[in-house]
Amino acid sequence: MNKIYKVVEYFYLVIAVFFVFETINNWNENPGRAYLFLSFVAVSVFMFFFRRNFRKKMESRSKK
Secondary structure, three states: OHHHHHHHHHHHHHHHHHHHHHHHHHOOOOHHHHHHHHHHHHHHHHHHHHHHHHHHHHHHHHHO
8 A cells, every 4th residue: 555655646746747847838828827837836746745744654653
């Protein structure tokens, strides 16, 4: 089960990279949409660290 959590955790980074690419593509054409994608990047990176912290807590609890 821990491997699934690791995959999902890194999936958020993949999503963040995708939205960085979309932000760069939309920066000059539609700045409002670019800022929306930039906020998705921030949320995805936050979720990566949140899920990582949660997974490590679960691992430490299961070792006891």
